[in-house]
Amino acid sequence: MTEEEYLAAYDPRAFPAVAVTVDVVALTIRDGALHVLLVRRGGPPFEGAWALPGGFVQPDEDLRAAAARELLEETGVTTLGRFHLEQLASYGAPDRDPRMRVVSVAHLAFAPDLPDPAAGSDAREAAWVPVDALGLPDAAGSRDRPVRQRPGTSRRLAFDHARILADGLERARGKLEYTPLATRFTGPEFTIAELRAVYEAVWGDSLHAGNFHRKVLSVPGFVESTGATTERGGTRGGPRSKLYRAGDARLLHPALLRPSREEAVR
Amino acid sequence: MTEEEYLAAYDPRAFPAVAVTVDVVALTIRDGALHVLLVRRGGPPFEGAWALPGGFVQPDEDLRAAAARELLEETGVTTLGRFHLEQLASYGAPDRDPRMRVVSVAHLAFAPDLPDPAAGSDAREAAWVPVDALGLPDAAGSRDRPVRQRPGTSRRLAFDHARILADGLERARGKLEYTPLATRFTGPEFTIAELRAVYEAVWGDSLHAGNFHRKVLSVPGFVESTGATTERGGTRGGPRSKLYRAGDARLLHPALLRPSREEAVR
DNA sequence: ATAATAGTGTCTTTGAGACACTATTCG
DNA sequence: CGAATAGTGTCTCAAAGACACTATTAT
Numbered sequence: 179m180t181e182e183e184y185l186a187a188y189d190p191r192a193f194p195a196v197a198v199t200v201d202v203v204a205l206t207i208r209d210g211a212l213h214v215l216l217v218r219r220g221g222p223p224f225e226g227a228w229a230l231p232g233g234f235v236q237p238d239e240d241l242r243a244a245a246a247r248e249l250l251e252e253t254g255v256t257t258l259g260r261f262h263l264e265q266l267a268s269y270g271a272p273d274r275d276p277r278m279r280v281v282s283v284a285h286l287a288f289a290p291d292l293p294d295p296a297a298g299s300d301a302r303e304a305a306w307v308p309v310d311a312l313g314l315p316d317a318a319g320s321r322d323r324p325v326r327q328r329p330g331t332s333r334r335l336a337f338d339h340a341r342i343l344a345d346g347l348e349r350a351r352g353k354l355e356y357t358p359l360a361t362r363f364t365g366p367e368f369t370i371a372e373l374r375a376v377y378e379a380v381w382g383d384s385l386h387a388g389n390f391h392r393k394v395l396s397v398p399g400f401v402e403s404t405g406a407t408t409e410r411g412g413t414r415g416g417p418r419s420k421l422y423r424a425g426d427a428r429l430l431h432p433a434l435l436r437p438s439r440e441e442a443v444r
Numbered sequence: 445m446t447e448e449e450y451l452a453a454y455d456p457r458a459f460p461a462v463a464v465t466v467d468v469v470a471l472t473i474r475d476g477a478l479h480v481l482l483v484r485r486g487g488p489p490f491e492g493a494w495a496l497p498g499g500f501v502q503p504d505e506d507l508r509a510a511a512a513r514e515l516l517e518e519t520g521v522t523t524l525g526r527f528h529l530e531q532l533a534s535y536g537a538p539d540r541d542p543r544m545r546v547v548s549v550a551h552l553a554f555a556p557d558l559p560d561p562a563a564g565s566d567a568r569e570a571a572w573v574p575v576d577a578l579g580l581p582d583a584a585g586s587r588d589r590p591v592r593q594r595p596g597t598s599r600r601l602a603f604d605h606a607r608i609l610a611d612g613l614e615r616a617r618g619k620l621e622y623t624p625l626a627t628r629f630t631g632p633e634f635t636i637a638e639l640r641a642v643y644e645a646v647w648g649d650s651l652h653a654g655n656f657h658r659k660v661l662s663v664p665g666f667v668e669s670t671g672a673t674t675e676r677g678g679t680r681g682g683p684r685s686k687l688y689r690a691g692d693a694r695l696l697h698p699a700l701l702r703p704s705r706e707e708a709v710r
Numbered sequence: 711a712t713a714a715t716a717g718t719g720t721c722t723t724t725g726a727g728a729c730a731c732t733a734t735t736c737g
Numbered sequence: 738c739g740a741a742t743a744g745t746g747t748c749t750c751a752a753a754g755a756c757a758c759t760a761t762t763a764t
Contacts, residue, residue, distance in 0.1 A: 194503045198462045198536070198547050237460045237545065241536040268534045268549045270464070270507040279503065281464050281547070283534045371743075389727060391744060396725090410735080416742025417734035432725070637716075655754060657717060662752090676762080682715025683761035698752070 197280045200245040201232030201339065203266060203346030204253070204287040205380075206306060207363050212379045213306040214343060215252055215295075216335075220302060223276050224336035228307065230343065232282065241265065245285035252304045254295045262288040262362040266346055274338050286346045288362040314344050347380075354380055356433040358400050361424040367404055369419035370394055371412075383437055393434060399427025463546045466511040467498030467605065469532060469612030470519070470553040471646075472572060473629050478645045479572040480609060481518055481561075482601075486568060489542050490602035494573065496609065498548065507531065511551035518570045520561045528554040528628040532612055540604045552612045554628040580610050613646075620646055622699040624666050627690040633670055635685035636660055637678075649703055659700060665693025 204215035216228040231252040235244040242265070246258055255261075263285060270281035295304040313333045335343065354360050360376045361368065374390050394400055401422035408418045470481035482494040497518040501510040508531070512524055521527075529551060536547035561570040579599045601609065620626050626642045627634065640656050660666055667688035674684045 196462060196464045196501070198464065234460070235462070235536065235547075238538045240538065241534060241547070265533055267531055268507060270501065270549065272504045272506065281501075281507070281549070283536065283547070369743090386727070386729095387742080388729090388744070388746095393726080395744095412742055413736075414741050415734085415736040415739090417744080419743060435726085437727095635716090652754070652756095653715080654717070654719095654756090659753080661717095678715055679763075680714050681712090681761085681763040683717080685716060701753085703754095 195278060197278060198235045199232050199280055199282045200235060200241060200248060201230040201269075201282045201284045201342060202245050202249050202252075202287055203230060203284060203343055204249055204289055205309075205346070205350055205363075206289040206291055207376055207379045208291055208306060208308075210375055210379055212309045212347075212382075214309050214312075215249075215289075216305060216307045217252060218303040218305075219336055227334060227336040228312075228339075229336035230284075230339045231304065235283075241283050242285070245283075245287075249285075249287050252295055252302070253289065253292055255292065260290060260362055260366065262359050266342070266349060269338055269342060271338065282342075284342045284346065286349055288350070288359055290363060290365055309343075309347065312340070312343070314340060314347070350380055351436065355435055356430050358424060358427050358430060361401070367406070367421045367423050369408060369421060370401075371419060373401070373422075377434070381436055385437070397427070397430050397432070397434070399425040400430055401425050461545065463544060464501045465498050465546055465548045466501060466507060466514060467496040467535075467548045467550045467608060468511050468515050468518075468553055469496060469550060469609055470515055470555055471575075471612070471616055471629075472555040472557055473642055473645045474557055474572060474574075476641055476645055478575045478613075478648075480575050480578075481515075481555075482571060482573045483518060484569040484571075485602055493600060493602040494578075494605075495602035496550075496605045497570065501549075507549050508551070511549075511553075515551075515553050518561055518568070519555065519558055521558065526556060526628055526632065528625050532608070532615060535604055535608060537604065548608075550608045550612065552615055554616070554625055556629060556631055575609075575613065578606070578609070580606060580613070616646055617702065621701055622696050624690060624693050624696060627667070633672070633687045633689050635674060635687060636667075637685060639667070639688075643700070647702055651703070663693070663696050663698070663700070665691040666696055667691050 202215070206213050206215070215231055217231050219225055219227050219229050231248050233244070233248055235241060239247075242263065245265075246263060249261070249263065250256065250258070264287075266284040266286040268281060268283045270279075272279060274280065274282075292306075294306065311333070312335065334340070354377055360373055360380070363376045363380075364372050370391050371387070373394060374385055374387065377390070378384055402425045404421045404423055406421045408421065411418050468481070472479050472481070481497055483497050485491055485493050485495050497514050499510070499514055501507060505513075508529065511531075512529060515527070515529065516522065516524070530553075532550040532552040534547060534549045536545075538545060540546065540548075558572075560572065577599070578601065600606070620643055626639055626646070629642045629646075630638050636657050637653070639660060640651055640653065643656070644650055668691045670687045670689055672687045674687065677684050
């Protein structure tokens with residue numbers, strides 16, 4: 179690339195047509211299982227397949243704003259509220275979209291448990307789908323639970339969205355280790371057991387309740403007590419739990435490390 | 445309409461004109477100090493300012509391939525060899541380039557100590573510049589050392605490259621904690637002291653030589669002995685060091701954590 | 711000789727995890 | 738009552754870091 183070519187940039191049409199989109203890996207926890215927000219494709223390519231919500235970045239629209247717009251549109255929520263939204267990575271293999279060159283800037287979102295998205299005006303069907311039902315390669319969470327496929331659900335995600343989802347899951351697992359973002363999956367007040375359920379759903383591993391409890395309370399700024407307790411004990415018995423809200427820590431120190439990842443080291 | 449008909453009828457120009465570029469934060473260690481590869485801009489905007497090497501993604505070119513091409517062009521090296529190259533993040537603020545909408549997919553590279561880049565055929569001046577000389581906000585490495593500004597060097601990087609560089613530095617600091625990538629800054633064989641110098645340059649902190657030594661050898665797969673030793677001791681005395689090469693670990697377990705980041709937690 | 715460095719030994723403190731145990735609440 | 742759960746106590750082991758020390762080499 180010579181300087182002259184670079185200066186020719188004044189003419190936007192001098193460059194190969196590239197479309198820039200955002201895609202969102204939005205995760206939530208339902209009934210103790212990790213779910214991802216998907217939309218059913220209404221036209222080719224990959225007609226009828228599930229895909230991550232996403233779309234073109236509009237002129238004068240920031241990448242994050244575009245991702246937030248897509249996320250809110252498909253969830254039917256009006257503001258980001260307690261959502262967590264961060265950039266994940268960009269995907270630009272030349273053949274990833276058969277129509278044209280598309281570079282997608284993927285984002286990762288954590289959402290509290292939400293009602294099912296209403297079928298929007300854009301006629302796109304959106305749904306929270308259990309991650310385990312998608313049969314991802316290397317999905318750590320799919321070891322224990324049996325994979326239940328929803329009727330009419332093709333397991334193959336459109337485009338390279340299976341890879342994007344896998345990358346998002348891995349990022350999410352890591353983020354829970356050293357940030358307090360697990361609290362973004364819960365309501366504003368939560369019990370330690372609810373927080374533990376978040377970790378177990380995302381990591382796909384069961385954790386020792388007692389040690390987890392002590393560990394969470396020992397990390398400065400992770401959670402702070404509200405002073406209140408739940409109205410009732412658990413559905414199968416047990417004392418009422420104390421309630422907590424997110425503290426002011428942005429990083430967990432020391433971190434909550436996932437159980438033995440020895441096998442992932444080499 | 446069949447899939448083929450649909451694709452044939454598809455008009456790529458229906459989308460807003462966006463240019464996609466790659467920029468590279470290439471880091472190396474020279475004389476114990478962290479350096480970044482920069483190019484001097486030869487025309488407006490930001491004429492005469494330093495910028496990260498980068499350029500447009502070519503048709504049918506993968507994002508990583510584009511970043512590798514830019515990296516090799518400006519370093520004057522022919523193959524990636526022992527370079528480390530990973531995607532960093534994408535930057536797409538609507539006004540980040542005054543000419544048009546540009547989304548840049550930034551990459552992060554670690555390089556061993558290389559000769560100065562020859563002024564290439566493209567007449568762009570490229571140089572390894574000490575990171576401390578750039579006066580970045582929140583540059584952890586700039587606390588101890590005095591900032592020496594090179595003659596004729598504007599400290600302000602072009603576009604949003606200061607932010608990209610800052611993000612790259614933070615990523616690099618974190619990567620050294622839990623991956624063996626520090627070895628990518630050295631030659632194929634290195635001493636523990638050389639490895640420690642890498643950590644000290646990137647983290648901008650001095651480490652305890654004895655504890656570092658024991659820690660590195662205790663992490664499985666981080667380094668493996670070559671059996672050889674250096675020909676001479678250090679320039680100011682001391683015994684000869686044993687030589688090591690990179691081991692087969694992809695993650696360090698347990699990790700080498702940076703000294704007390706308590707202040708960064710809230 | 712002096713100073714600097716490579717590498718090792720040892721002690722203290724922190725934290726992770728296993729296990730046990732009590733108190734509370736639901737069915 | 739019996740089972741499940743919240744929360745705490747305690748013990749063991751791994752690891753981080755401070756400090757000390759020896760051996761080796763350059764000047």
